[in-house]
Amino acid sequence: MTVSPSRFALFYALYFALLGCIAPYWGLYLHDLSFSPAEIGSLMALFGVVRILAPNMWASQAERFRGPVQMVRYAGDRKSVG
Numbered sequence: 001m002t003v004s005p006s007r008f009a010l011f012y013a014l015y016f017a018l019l020g021c022i023a024p025y026w027g028l029y030l031h032d033l034s035f036s037p038a039e040i041g042s043l044m045a046l047f048g049v050v051r052i053l054a055p056n057m058w059a060s061q062a063e064r065f066r067g068p069v070q071m072v073r074y075a076g077d078r079k080s081v082g
Contacts, residue, residue, distance in 0.1 A: 023047065 030040045058071065065071045 019047075 027040050027044060030043060065074065
C-alpha cells in the first residue's frame with residue numbers, strides 16, 4: 001500500500017500546527033492550575049521525552065503485530081488499555 005506524499009505533508013502540517021498552538025500556552029495553563037515551576041518544567045520536558053521514546057517502544061513491539069494498521073487499531077482500543 002502506497003501513501004501519497006501529500007497525505008504525509010498534511011499529517012505533519014496539522015501535527016506541527018497543533019503542537020505550535022498548544023506548546024506556548026501549556027505552561028501558562030499549568031500555572032493557572034497552581035502547578036509549581038518545577039512541576040511545569042517536568043511536564044514540559046515530557047513533550048520531548050515522549051517524542052524520543054514512543055517510536056522506539058512501538059518499534060520494539062512491531063513484531064507482535066501483522067502490520068501497521070493492526071498496531072494503530074490496538075493503540076486506539078479502549079479495552080486493551082485497562
